[in-house]
Amino acid sequence: MAAANSRRVPRAERERQMLDAAVAVFARRGYRAASMDEIAEAAGVSKPLVYLYLNSKDELFSACIRREAAALTAAVRDAVEEGATPERQLWSGLLGFFEHAAVHPDGWTLLYSQARTVGEPFAAEVAVLRAEIVAFVAALIAAACGSRDVEAYAHALVGAAESLAGWAAAAPAPAPTGKELAASLMTFAWSGLSRALPAPDPEAAGGSSAAEG
Amino acid sequence: MAAANSRRVPRAERERQMLDAAVAVFARRGYRAASMDEIAEAAGVSKPLVYLYLNSKDELFSACIRREAAALTAAVRDAVEEGATPERQLWSGLLGFFEHAAVHPDGWTLLYSQARTVGEPFAAEVAVLRAEIVAFVAALIAAACGSRDVEAYAHALVGAAESLAGWAAAAPAPAPTGKELAASLMTFAWSGLSRALPAPDPEAAGGSSAAEG
Amino acid sequence: MAAANSRRVPRAERERQMLDAAVAVFARRGYRAASMDEIAEAAGVSKPLVYLYLNSKDELFSACIRREAAALTAAVRDAVEEGATPERQLWSGLLGFFEHAAVHPDGWTLLYSQARTVGEPFAAEVAVLRAEIVAFVAALIAAACGSRDVEAYAHALVGAAESLAGWAAAAPAPAPTGKELAASLMTFAWSGLSRALPAPDPEAAGGSSAAEG
Amino acid sequence: MAAANSRRVPRAERERQMLDAAVAVFARRGYRAASMDEIAEAAGVSKPLVYLYLNSKDELFSACIRREAAALTAAVRDAVEEGATPERQLWSGLLGFFEHAAVHPDGWTLLYSQARTVGEPFAAEVAVLRAEIVAFVAALIAAACGSRDVEAYAHALVGAAESLAGWAAAAPAPAPTGKELAASLMTFAWSGLSRALPAPDPEAAGGSSAAEG
DNA sequence: GATGAATGAGAATTCATTCAT
DNA sequence: TATGAATGAATTCTCATTCAT
Numbered sequence: 001m002a003a004a005n006s007r008r009v010p011r012a013e014r015e016r017q018m019l020d021a022a023v024a025v026f027a028r029r030g031y032r033a034a035s036m037d038e039i040a041e042a043a044g045v046s047k048p049l050v051y052l053y054l055n056s057k058d059e060l061f062s063a064c065i066r067r068e069a070a071a072l073t074a075a076v077r078d079a080v081e082e083g084a085t086p087e088r089q090l091w092s093g094l095l096g097f098f099e100h101a102a103v104h105p106d107g108w109t110l111l112y113s114q115a116r117t118v119g120e121p122f123a124a125e126v127a128v129l130r131a132e133i134v135a136f137v138a139a140l141i142a143a144a145c146g147s148r149d150v151e152a153y154a155h156a157l158v159g160a161a162e163s164l165a166g167w168a169a170a171a172p173a174p175a176p177t178g179k180e181l182a183a184s185l186m187t188f189a190w191s192g193l194s195r196a197l198p199a200p201d202p203e204a205a206g207g208s209s210a211a212e213g
Numbered sequence: 214m215a216a217a218n219s220r221r222v223p224r225a226e227r228e229r230q231m232l233d234a235a236v237a238v239f240a241r242r243g244y245r246a247a248s249m250d251e252i253a254e255a256a257g258v259s260k261p262l263v264y265l266y267l268n269s270k271d272e273l274f275s276a277c278i279r280r281e282a283a284a285l286t287a288a289v290r291d292a293v294e295e296g297a298t299p300e301r302q303l304w305s306g307l308l309g310f311f312e313h314a315a316v317h318p319d320g321w322t323l324l325y326s327q328a329r330t331v332g333e334p335f336a337a338e339v340a341v342l343r344a345e346i347v348a349f350v351a352a353l354i355a356a357a358c359g360s361r362d363v364e365a366y367a368h369a370l371v372g373a374a375e376s377l378a379g380w381a382a383a384a385p386a387p388a389p390t391g392k393e394l395a396a397s398l399m400t401f402a403w404s405g406l407s408r409a410l411p412a413p414d415p416e417a418a419g420g421s422s423a424a425e426g
Numbered sequence: 427m428a429a430a431n432s433r434r435v436p437r438a439e440r441e442r443q444m445l446d447a448a449v450a451v452f453a454r455r456g457y458r459a460a461s462m463d464e465i466a467e468a469a470g471v472s473k474p475l476v477y478l479y480l481n482s483k484d485e486l487f488s489a490c491i492r493r494e495a496a497a498l499t500a501a502v503r504d505a506v507e508e509g510a511t512p513e514r515q516l517w518s519g520l521l522g523f524f525e526h527a528a529v530h531p532d533g534w535t536l537l538y539s540q541a542r543t544v545g546e547p548f549a550a551e552v553a554v555l556r557a558e559i560v561a562f563v564a565a566l567i568a569a570a571c572g573s574r575d576v577e578a579y580a581h582a583l584v585g586a587a588e589s590l591a592g593w594a595a596a597a598p599a600p601a602p603t604g605k606e607l608a609a610s611l612m613t614f615a616w617s618g619l620s621r622a623l624p625a626p627d628p629e630a631a632g633g634s635s636a637a638e639g
Numbered sequence: 640m641a642a643a644n645s646r647r648v649p650r651a652e653r654e655r656q657m658l659d660a661a662v663a664v665f666a667r668r669g670y671r672a673a674s675m676d677e678i679a680e681a682a683g684v685s686k687p688l689v690y691l692y693l694n695s696k697d698e699l700f701s702a703c704i705r706r707e708a709a710a711l712t713a714a715v716r717d718a719v720e721e722g723a724t725p726e727r728q729l730w731s732g733l734l735g736f737f738e739h740a741a742v743h744p745d746g747w748t749l750l751y752s753q754a755r756t757v758g759e760p761f762a763a764e765v766a767v768l769r770a771e772i773v774a775f776v777a778a779l780i781a782a783a784c785g786s787r788d789v790e791a792y793a794h795a796l797v798g799a800a801e802s803l804a805g806w807a808a809a810a811p812a813p814a815p816t817g818k819e820l821a822a823s824l825m826t827f828a829w830s831g832l833s834r835a836l837p838a839p840d841p842e843a844a845g846g847s848s849a850a851e852g
Numbered sequence: 853g854a855t856g857a858a859t860g861a862g863a864a865t866t867c868a869t870t871c872a873t
Numbered sequence: 874t875a876t877g878a879a880t881g882a883a884t885t886c887t888c889a890t891t892c893a894t
Contacts, residue, residue, distance in 0.1 A: 008872070008878060030330045032245030036864065046880045051865065117243050117326045152389070152397040155380040156373035163372020164365060170340075176365065184365035188402065221853060249889060259855045261891080270889065434857060434893070456756045458671030462885065472859045477886065543669050543752045578815070578823040581806040582799035589798020590791060596766075602791065610791040614828065647874065675868060685876045687870080696868065 015053050018043045023064045027106035031061055031118045058121065065115050065122060068107035069129045075100035076133070086144035090137070091186050094161060098178035101165040108169070112162055134158050157189050228266050231256045236277045240319035244274055244331040271334065278328050278335060281320035282342045288313035289346070299357035303350070304399050307374060311391035314378040321382070325375055347371050370402050441479050444469045449490045453532035457487055457544045484547065491541050491548060494533035495555045501526035502559070512570035516563070517612050520587060524604035527591040534595065538588055560584050583615050654692050657682045662703045666745035670700055670757045697760065704754050704761060707746035708768045714739035715772070725783035729776070730825050733800060737817035740804040747808070751801055773797050796828050 009017070021043035025034045036057055040047040054060040079096020080089050101108040115126040138154035164181045176184075222230070234256035238247045249270055253260040267273040292309020293302050314321040328339040351367035377394045389397075435443070447469035451460045462483055466473040480486040505522020506515050527534040541552040564580035590607045602610075648656070660682035664673045675696055679686040693699040718735020719728050740747040754765040777793035803820045815823075 011878080014878085029332060030243070030245065032243065033332070035862085037862095047864090048866080048880055049878080052879080057864065113330045117330050119242065119246070149397055149400075152377060152380075152394070153401050155376050156398055156401045159376020159379075160369035160373040162376065163368050166372075167365075167368040181365070184362055185369055187362075188366050188369045224853080227853085248887085250887095260889090261856090262854060264890070265854080437857080440857085455758060456669070456671065458669065459758070461883085463883095473885090474860085474887080475858060478858080483885065539756045543756050545668070545672070575823055575826075578803060578806075578820070579827050581802050582824055582827045585802020585805075586795035586799040588802065589794050592798075593791075593794040607791070610788055611795055613788075614792050614795045650874085653874090674866080676866095686868090687877090688875060690869070691875080 011053065014043075014045065014049070018045065018050055018054060018060075019064055019067055022060050023068060023106045023110055026061060026064055026114055027109040030114050031057075031122070036060075061115075061118075061122060062125065064110060065125050068104070068110050069125070071104065071107060072097075072100055072111065073129065073132070086140045087186075087190065090140045090144070090189075091182060093136075093140075094182040094185055095178055097161060098165060098168070098181045102168065102175070102178055105169050108165060112166065130158070157185075160185055160188065224266065227258065227262070231258065231263055231266060231273075232277055232280055235273050236281060236319045236323055239274060239277055239327055240322040243327050244335070249273075274328075274331075274335060275338065277323060278338050281317070281323050282338070284317065284320060285310070285313055285324065286342065286345065289349075299353045300399075300403065303353045303357070304395060306349075306353075307395040307398055308391055310374060311378060311381070311394045315381065315388075315391055318382050321378060325379065343371070370398075373398055373402065437479065440469075440471065440475070444471065444476055444479060444486075445490055445493055448486050449494060449536055450532045452487060452490055452540055453535040456540050457483075457548070462486075487541075487544070487548060488551065490536060491551050494530070494536050495551070497530065497533060498523075498526055498537065499555065499558070502562075512566045513612075513616065516566045516570070516615075517608060519562075519566075520608040520611055521604055523587060524591060524594070524607045528594065528601075528604055531595050534591060538592065556584070583611075586611055586614065650692065653684065653688070657684065657689055657692060657699075658703055658706055661699050662707060662745050662749055665700060665703055665753055666748040669753050670761070675699075700754075700757075700761060701764065703749060704764050707743070707749050708764070710743065710746060711736070711739055711750065712768065712771065715775075725779045726825075726829065729779050729783070729828075730821060732775075732779075733821040733824055734817055736800060737804060737807070737820045741807065741814075741817055744808055747804060751805065769797070796824075799824055799827065 018039070022034075022039045025039045025042055028034075029038070036047055036050060039060070040050045043050065050060065054063060076093050076096045079099075080093045082089070084092070111126055111129065115122050117123075134151075134154045137157055138150045141153050141157070142150045164176075164185055168176045168181055231252070235247075235252045238252045238255055241247075242251075249260055249263060252273070253263045256263065263273070267276060289306050289309045292312075293306045295302070297305070324339055324342065328335050330336075347364070347367045350370055351363045354366050354370070355363045377389075377398055381389045381394055444465070448460075448465045451465045451468055454460075455464070462473055462476060465486070466476045469476065476486065480489060502519050502522045505525075506519045508515070510518070537552055537555065541548050543549075560577075560580045563583055564576045567579050567583070568576045590602075590611055594602045594607055657678070661673075661678045664678045664681055667673075668677075675686055675689060678699070679689050682689065689699070693702060715732050715735045718738075719732045721728070723731070750765055750768065754761050756762075773790070773793045776796055777789045780792050780796070781789045803815075803824055807815045807820055
């Protein structure tokens with residue numbers, strides 16, 4: 001985890017190193033269990049330097065969240081094909097999301113697992129990020145099918161995506177690719193399980209009918 | 214949360230009180246941030262008694278997880294209508310899940326948010342619980358539609374359910390009922406968004422086709 | 427400085443021991459330079475116990491100030507002969523003050539030297555104590571001679587007393603006794619320097635006569 | 640306090656700037672609580688420069704004390720009217736003291752409050768200064784009235800002066816002037832409180848008359 | 853069955869001080 | 874002359890854990 005680093009590094013570079021190390025440590029240990037000692041060591045610098053540049057554990061964690069959140073949203077935004085059909089936008093957005101999560105597992109863990117569990121200042125920041133994503137997805141869904149209940153569907157879709165990302169991250173050797181995950185999720189979300197295969201008459205035994213019951 | 218409880222309570226009862234308090238505190242604070250002091254005070258007993266009965270913070274947390282996991286799986290198992298169609302089983306299982314999560318928000322938070330973020334001994338326990346649920350769901354899906362890719366669908370479905378439960382827990386005053394959540398998710402998962410409403414020709418623009426691209 | 431102490435001491439007793447140690451250390455080192463480690467060691471206990479009972483360095487210091495201030499004012503109050511002439515009251519009050527300062531040099535140092543130099547919360551507490559003493563002295567002066575400018579005189583007298591106390595504390599072996607100090611100050615303050623000598627019969631007037639009482 | 644000062648300043652000037660800043664910061668915070676960072680910033684230079692010129696925190700503090708002590712003694716010495724009567728000399732010295740203290744509150748605070756509380760190397764330096772002043776005052780008193788007990792009187796007088804200076808420094812808006820303080824103290828010390836009022840003609844004797852002279 | 857008294861180990865944070873340039 | 878980069882050594886405070894009763 002430590003770092004091979006030379007002395008006398010310019011500040012911007014050092015800050016990046018520190019954030020890299022901090023994201024990794026926070027992701028692995030969680031906010032409370034991560035120690036500034038471990039982060040400093042992972043960054044290959046002394047603890048006082050971390051404080052000199054990033055002020056406190058709180059601010060450091062916050063900076064990590066903001067950086068990773070920005071990176072994630074940028075990845076998704078860049079991936080979305082503007083002007084395409086909503087379905088296609090959703091597909092490309094999911095692809096961007098899965099690929100980013102696969103390439104930055106620590107950032108993903110930080111946002112998904114750790115930041116939500118650390119009571120206030122931080123949970124709020126992540127909640128905002130998540131709310132933005134849900135809103136974006138909800139808009140796409142609404143554009144695509146005008147459904148009511150859009151919010152619930154959006155939450156379901158986002159949760160499904162997160163779950164798949166986590167599954168892929170923990171999966172053994174030949175982990176599903178981003179494309180495979182996106183494809184599964186699009187099938188799942190767009191056509192439904194009843195379509196996913198043979199069942200000829202999904203409506204007959206369907207959830208809605210059950211719901212009516 | 215604290216309690217003025219009478220002295221000389223039988224051991225089983227005392228343990229229950231302690232676990233109740235611990236689940237509440239762990240859910241609110243997370244494993245690391247929760248202190249044995251706070252738990253003991255919330256339970257209305259002295260700290261040494263907590264140690265006498267539950268040995269250590271680790272074991273206490275572990276006991277909390279096991280109790281809540283057992284309660285959740287029991288709730289789901291009891292809710293499932295055996296012998297019904299897979300769809301119907303899935304529906305009833307989801308309903309049981311949402312209702313249990315709504316009634317036991319602390320237990321739900323403990324399992325969903327906290328236990329996953331606390332490195333090893335515990336994450337494994339929760340992973341097992343989750344794997345069981347996913348396997349159960351996967352079996353239902355396979356029974357219903359024989360789909361390949363069943364595992365991905367199951368993870369997606371479980372993640373969607375968790376996300377909806379979290380959304381409902383955080384929602385303002387008239388939170389969605391378990392029935393509503395289950396209905397939304399069944400529609401979403403079974404029929405797909407393309408069916409969710411008007412779109413006349415879901416297949417034409419479908420996710421699978423996009424996936425092929 | 428350390429303490430021979432037995433384990434398992436009741437709380438009230440332990441707190442007293444800790445305050446004794448803290449007063450000594452704060453007096454010798456000053457607030458900032460005193461370390462909780464040193465205080466704990468001087469009290470013969472572990473640091474956590476100090477925190478358990480007294481919460482923080484701030485509160486500990488504050489408790490020291492309050493205790494010593496209360497002791498000092500009680501000593502002076504008890505020494506003042508109520509109902510006597512203002513001069514005699516002043517004399518007896520000064521005597522009480524000097525004797526208390528001589529017997530409790532650490533408490534005296536704490537109040538006089540240390541507490542004043544520590545920025546806010548504490549300086550205010552000591553300022554209040556001092557203001558009370560000045561007001562008391564001012565009242566005596568006013569009663570005795572109805573002078574205007576009473577406030578300035580009172581400040582001068584109190585400052586003179588403090589200075590003498592400090593001098594006596596630092597003086598070599600046969601330090602002036604409280605009685606001697608009080609006599610000097612009474613002469614000084616009551617009759618003035620112009621009287622201090624030219625007066626052929628110093629014994630006749632001022633402090634010494636009072637001292638005989 | 641901070642300063643935007645130009646680069647390439649000659650050494651003597653820079654040292655003065657640093658001492659100015661250091662006196663201000665030490666006076667406000669005390670020795671321990673003052674940080675070299677704050678001092679450097681207040682001086683408008685980088686920390687290494689402070690070390691280059693003044694070597695260490697200890698030496699810096701010591702330099703501050705010596706400079707302010709020299710300034711104070713110079714102010715008093717210059718104010719004393721040599722050749723005049725002892726009473727008149729005392730009066731003019733007090734006046735010089737009060738006026739200097741009023742004009743240099745930071746220096747005064749440094750010497751009076753802070754330096755005494757910082758245990759050894761420094762307390763000694765200040766003690767020397769104080770001893771010199773006391774000796775000077777004692778000589779005047781002895782010259783004026785030949786009193787025995789001169790040392791106690793001198794300590795009392797010096798303490799009274801310090802107390803009045805501190806009172807004036809903390810006093811609200813129309814703080815007593817140096818002249819008023821000196822007059823009060825001369826009256827107090829020379830004629831005594833017993834004279835302060837009953838005396839039908841206070842003006843005749845004591846400080847004010849001296850002041851007029 | 854229950855607790856008041858006590859602590860070892862470790863966490864965040866700050867500070868005086870020094871290189872390398 | 875002057876500084877940006879960097880750190881060893883404290884210091885305050887917290888916590889899980891254990892005795893002795």
